[in-house]
Amino acid sequence: MTVTGKVYLIGSGPGDPDLMTVRALRMLQDADSVVYDRLVSPEILAMSPKTATMVPVGKAPKCHTVPQDRINEILAERALAGETVARLKGGDPMIFGRGSEEAEYLQARGIEVEYAPGITAAQGMAAATGVPLTHRGLATGVRYVTGHMAADKTLNLNWDSLADIDTTLVVYMGASSISEIALRLMRAGLPSKLPVLAVSNVTTPRETHVLSSLGQIGVDAQTLILRTPVLFVIGRVVSLYQSPAFQEVPLQKMAMVGD
Incomplete structure (x- = not known):
């Protein structure tokens, strides 16, 4: 038996x-x-x-x-x-x-x-980059959303709810849809200058960062090398990102840092 x-x-x-x-x-x-x-x-x-x-x-x-x-x-x-x-x-x-x-x-x-249970990518990002998910005066909460729907359906998120300046928004699996996500969030009221941090292969030797803004991230994600998996962190907490490498390297080359 x-x-x-x-x-x-x-x-x-x-x-x-x-x-x-x-x-x-x-x-x-x-x-x-x-x-x-x-x-x-x-x-x-x-x-x-x-x-x-x-x-x-x-x-x-x-x-x-x-x-x-x-x-x-x-x-x-x-x-x-x-x-x-x-x-x-x-x-x-x-x-x-x-x-x-x-x-x-x-x-x-x-x-x-x-x-x-496992440490989710957003927590790994916070530890690896020093960008917190919440921070007094910058973000009172955090929300995780997926940028990819089952069966490749059209994204149908509650954009008005997500467009909260006091909340950090973390987008998983959004490499192919970040342009649409950024556009919809701006239409819902978030400012185009809101900082965005894209982190590829977080916590691994292949980790790379791209610092951008809500109005620019769609272009950057298409023109820079971002190996999956990629996590996008949208919100004022990204202003705390401190990297000597970023200060010295032009944005167009930033995706190669850490390779």
Whole structure:
């Protein structure tokens, strides 16, 4: 009789292995197979057990080589075969990571699910750049939004609600839509000079920064080299960004700093 395995929904954090939790690392190293997303850093993947079967299921915008329905099936098939499965996701599996959708599918089939939270990219950005998510006199709150809708649908966000000068707005998965996002936010009342910081591959050796403004970020994102994943931080807290490298390097070259 085959014993049903289990699935660990693991948040690997923003990329630096030092930022993984002890729980996440223990779960990963206990796995028979590792089902991982495209944006999990190679440094994190290198910490997987050498005996584990590695199963890539990454998706890119408009290129879902492994659809979500199939990912769900892969997780269930391996667990029902008795394996301990590490479902490895970047950041936190419960923040734009579809962790709850996968858990719902698995639990409906009697498969045990355990979670390991991860440091989300916005927190990694704050630690890496010194730009806080909230700061007295600059931001009384923070909001996380996705710049990419399911099935590549048109963005349908509450722009009037998001255009709050007292709130830091962090946009995940927005590299292809930041021009539209910036335009809609300005139409909703945010000033064009509001600072924006784009951070690529945060907390990894490949991390790069681009300092811009709401009125300029659409152009900068198209003309500069920004490797995914890219996080956009919009708000007055970005005015606290201090980087000697930025002060010395023209904006057109800034995306190469840290390469």
